Amino acid sequence: MLIKLERTGGFAGLRTAVTLDTDTLPAEEARKLHEMVDSAGFFNLPAKFPLPARGADYFVYRLTVEKDGRKHTVDVSDPAVPATLRPLLQSLVVYARK
């Protein structure tokens, strides 16, 4: 499974990006990522979420996953991130910081 996260925006406007290939990760880490992608129902999420009607300086995410011959990209901004997707995003941001 390939996962790519690009986080932009926020007050700082910094770009935080990471690309992971679960085949190259320790088995336990790979298992957790697979689990998070599945429990987010990632391939059933809409490609785009509605814009927040108000507010500013939210983080903006573009997340792409390739798995079993399928590829899907989701564009979403805080605070519209679905609760089921948040653990995956948080975990990917930690990878990006490494």
Place this chain on the structure above:
Amino acid sequence: MYKNNLVKVSPSEGVRIARRTQINRATVQGIIPPHMLKELAQRGDQKQRERAFQALTLSERIRERREVLGPLATAVATPAGEKRRTVYDVKNECCDPHSPCLPGSLVREEGDPSKGDPSVDEAYDGAGATYDLYREIFERNSIDDRGMRIDSTVHFCQDYNNAFFNGTQMVYGDGDVDIFEPFTRAIDVIGHELTHGVTQYEANLLYAFQSGALNESMSDVFGSLVKQRKLNQTADEADWLIGEGLFTSKVNGKALRSMKEPGTAYDDPKLGRDPQPAHMRDVKRLPFWEDNGGVHINSGIPNRAFCITAMEIGGFAWERAGRIWYIALRDRLRRFSNFQDAANKTFLVAGELFGAGSEEQKAVRKGWTDAGINITVRAMEAIPAR
């Protein structure tokens, strides 16, 4: 003519107009003719100039909208006239609309003494300095100009490298210790976030592409003015940095953005280089999914236009350059305004406040021209008479 105008004004606009009038009713001075006010604004002593500015901008607004005021003004409640701040602590809980945690537990209210938690106290003091700038310099009563309570939440989430305005309140993260200090550390960040509220109630610039970059720039402009006023710095003395003090010592950078020299704020092996353009020729054409079309990137261009304008005018930036920008934000810019609109409107506002061909108006032209945007309206052009 008047009837047409009445028809065009939406109810919300009407209320907005009405409440403004009420706030300012006590200060309405309709006796001095505009040309004399303009004269006073240019040549009077400090106090006379301030009064004349106020009366002039007010008369602009009234002249445009007088016809709709009568029936509506009385229908609006009297606004509260004081500073009201509250600070909440969310104790590092992360949340979103699915699991609401905001605003958190109340820890400090208006008039309470310092709490000893730097984040709480910085949020409180920063909100105060921002309120004071808007109130004392621009005669604005809080975010909504109706005395809205200013709510801030600190200690949001864990290792959270951000601060944001959610449409109702400010929210500050603690930073991750590695790259960022807590976001309340820089007073201009607080002014920036609160100004997002002001913008929401005024021009309501769409948070995407150029209008979004303009929205961001307004927040940087007034955030920087809060800091400059707090430090009592003239335009020459100011550092024109945004978020100075937020980076930890591990980062090679002085701040997040530089209004004076966009693109030079940081250059770090881990974070890369400050991507802000300083000139229109370098504007970044980004897709919407990248930072809403580069709103935190392209803001460098209008930021620099403001900085140059203020430096050209000299003295305290909030006095003249700040007033021009504030009035443009409040009365002239709208949801889809772009950089060109901002250039033209600030130029016209400068002409109205200080006179066509005034030093101030020339400074505005220089600011935008140096940033790559030519003014496309004539100096003498004023708001069309009705």
